[in-house]
Amino acid sequence: MAVFRRYLDSTSLHQTIESVHVSRLSDLTTLSHRELSDSLQGREFEKSGRHGKFLFVSMEGRGDSLVLHFGMTGFLKYYRSPASAPDHIRLRLDFTNGYHLAYSCQRLLGRIDLTGDIQEFVEKQGLGPDALELNESEFRHLMASKRGGIKSALMDQSLVAGIGNVYSDEILFQAKIHPKASVTDLSGSDYSRLFGTMRQVLLTAIRSRVEVERFPSHYLTQRRQEGERCPNCGVEIDIAKVQGRTSYYCPQCQASP
DNA sequence: AGTACCACCTGACGGC
DNA sequence: TGCCGTCAGGTGGTAC
Numbered sequence: 001m002a003v004f005r006r007y008l009d010s011t012s013l014h015q016t017i018e019s020v021h022v023s024r025l026s027d028l029t030t031l032s033h034r035e036l037s038d039s040l041q042g043r044e045f046e047k048s049g050r051h052g053k054f055l056f057v058s059m060e061g062r063g064d065s066l067v068l069h070f071g072m073t074g075f076l077k078y079y080r081s082p083a084s085a086p087d088h089i090r091l092r093l094d095f096t097n098g099y100h101l102a103y104s105c106q107r108l109l110g111r112i113d114l115t116g117d118i119q120e121f122v123e124k125q126g127l128g129p130d131a132l133e134l135n136e137s138e139f140r141h142l143m144a145s146k147r148g149g150i151k152s153a154l155m156d157q158s159l160v161a162g163i164g165n166v167y168s169d170e171i172l173f174q175a176k177i178h179p180k181a182s183v184t185d186l187s188g189s190d191y192s193r194l195f196g197t198m199r200q201v202l203l204t205a206i207r208s209r210v211e212v213e214r215f216p217s218h219y220l221t222q223r224r225q226e227g228e229r230c231p232n233c234g235v236e237i238d239i240a241k242v243q244g245r246t247s248y249y250c251p252q253c254q255a256s257p
Numbered sequence: 258a259g260t261a262c263c264a265c266c267t268g269a270c271g272g273c
Numbered sequence: 274t275g276c277c278g279t280c281a282g283g284t285g286g287t288a289c
Binding site: 027073088106107108109146152244 | 260261262265266268
């Protein structure tokens with residue numbers, strides 16, 4: 001989301017929203033087209049914020065915010081010519097300068113909302129602290145407060161916000177920890193390593209603009225396919241369901257718990 | 258409190 | 274050719 005946030009900041013701030021268009025809105029929100037229009041039309045975005053996988057775009061004046069969740073297939077596109085419009089636009093804002101900002105979300109797993117108070121939204125949503133705003137001792141403390149699998153702990157948005165299935169696999173791979181390990185299997189130095197790789201993986205994803213092809217070659221993320229081999233040791237990557245999620249890991253580098 | 262499983266939804270893919 | 278099942282992903286619900 002940090003990448004979408006930057007994109008939005010560099011394209012869409014301080015311009016008047018002339019009109020609001022929607023499609024398949026009811027799959028993404030309980031808001032009506034009318035409610036969205038009433039809040040957005042005639043207003044300008046002033047600044048943005050992010051917490052975990054949620055993007056908040058505050059408007060001038062009343063300080064209320066548009067909330068976007070991208071759900072995996074979601075993204076933003078700013079464009080002028082209709083020929084440049086992406087597919088699956090669910091929300092389109094037309095600015096008075098003739099440009100459009102589209103929120104595209106093919107599989108409709110994202111979410112659109114409005115809030116008058118971002119902190120309150122975060123609390124109501126039950127989100128833990130953002131993964132990049134934690135220090136190591138807070139991270140350890142949170143992980144220690146949970147039992148069960150480390151993978152589900154990393155992905156638990158109420159514990160730490162911002163990590164999904166793909167990045168949790170990458171974080172565990174970089175930390176050389178097996179995805180089936182339990183939080184109680186891990187030592188202090190495991191947690192220390194895990195914290196470091198969590199930051200490194202998330203910052204790398206942002207730096208790579210979330211484009212998998214730009215990820216470093218020693219990353220596992222671009223090898224999420226059957227028959228691929230470990231970038232470290234060359235052993236074939238294992239695919240297994242861990243806590244119900246498809247997980248990729250190296251059976252050699254990530255020691256069995 | 259944890260896990261397991263289902264549903265949402267689309268489009269790609271494999272099998273027949 | 275076309276139909277049908279399966280899968281990916283994040284979240285949220287239910288049942289054990």
